[in-house]
Amino acid sequence: MYVPDAFRQDDPALLADAIRGCGLGVLVTLGDDGLVASHVPMLLDPDPAPFGTLRGHLASPNPQARGVAQGVAALAIFTGPDGYITPSWYETKRRTGAVVPTWNYIAVHAYGPIAFFADADRLRDVVTRLTARHEAARAEPWAVTDAPPAFIDGMLRGIVGFEIPIARLEGKWKLSQNRPPADRAGVVAGLEQDGAAALAAAVAAAKRG
Numbered sequence: 753m754y755v756p757d758a759f760r761q762d763d764p765a766l767l768a769d770a771i772r773g774c775g776l777g778v779l780v781t782l783g784d785d786g787l788v789a790s791h792v793p794m795l796l797d798p799d800p801a802p803f804g805t806l807r808g809h810l811a812s813p814n815p816q817a818r819g820v821a822q823g824v825a826a827l828a829i830f831t832g833p834d835g836y837i838t839p840s841w842y843e844t845k846r847r848t849g850a851v852v853p854t855w856n857y858i859a860v861h862a863y864g865p866i867a868f869f870a871d872a873d874r875l876r877d878v879v880t881r882l883t884a885r886h887e888a889a890r891a892e893p894w895a896v897t898d899a900p901p902a903f904i905d906g907m908l909r910g911i912v913g914f915e916i917p918i919a920r921l922e923g924k925w926k927l928s929q930n931r932p933p934a935d936r937a938g939v940v941a942g943l944e945q946d947g948a949a950a951l952a953a954a955v956a957a958a959k960r961g
Contacts, residue, residue: 753861753922758930761923764802770860770923771796771806771830775886778829779808779914781866783819790816793882794828803918806862807878809911817868817912826866826916832858833951841942843934856939856951859924864916875908927958 761767771777771794780789794808806828810817834857845851869875880896887893896904928936936955943952 753859753924755922755924756930759924759926761925763923764921767860767921767923768796768798768804770832770858771862773832774830777806777808779810779816780827780829781816781820781824783816783821783824785815785819788816788819790814793886795878795881795885800917803862803921806864806916806918807913808882809875809878809913812910812912814912817914820866820868822867823865826864828862828916830860830862832860833948833954834858835943835946835948835951837928837939838942841935841938842931843938844932851935854926854928856927856955857924858927858954861922862916862918863920863922864918866914866916869913869915871913872905872908875911875913876904878913879908879911925954925958927955929958 775793776791777794778789779792779794780787782788790810792808792810794806796804796806798804812818834855837854837856839845839851839853842851876896883894883896887895928939931939940952940956943949943955
């Protein structure tokens with residue numbers, strides 16, 4: 753990922769928070785038929801330090817679960833809030849007109865060797881924890897144990913688990929850090945007016961490069 757210094761984010765804690773804040777990631781690997789990508793929810797466990805391990809699962813018929821060798825390099829992509837930035841929000845537009853549109857976003861790329869597994873207990877742990885994570889905020893959270901055990905056993909036979917011990921993390925916080933303070937204030941105000949509160953807050957919190 754191309755990351756100019758102004759947008760580089762190297763803090764492992766912030767990168768981990770961004771990954772955990774994403775409901776869905778993109779898993780990319782190179783297999784027998786070339787590059788393949790799957791959109792899958794993933795867990796981030798803290799060990800081993802400093803970056804931790806990603807865990808998730810794929811459907812057994814997915815070519816990515818069958819045509820990728822154990823230990824091959826994998827890339828997991830996570831994106832945070834993003835949005836179009838119009839030059840109309842910049843004070844510089846009013847002063848000189850020398851501005852162009854851009855796109856602001858948060859992105860994290862995690863790299864590491866992928867390993868697949870079919871052990872039922874490990875699979876049950878992954879799906880149970882993923883479910884608990886995404887059901888936690890509900891008034892009446894659903895749990896894996898709410899379904900008949902035989903049904904869950906059958907579902908587990910239809911998936912393949914994976915884990916990626918993260919060897920390298922790249923973070924890009926492209927949040928108008930390269931613009932003058934007045935332009936950044938305009939971006940924050942414009943995004944808030946457009947209802948993009950999460951992106952506005954990220955721009956306001958980003959340190960200028």
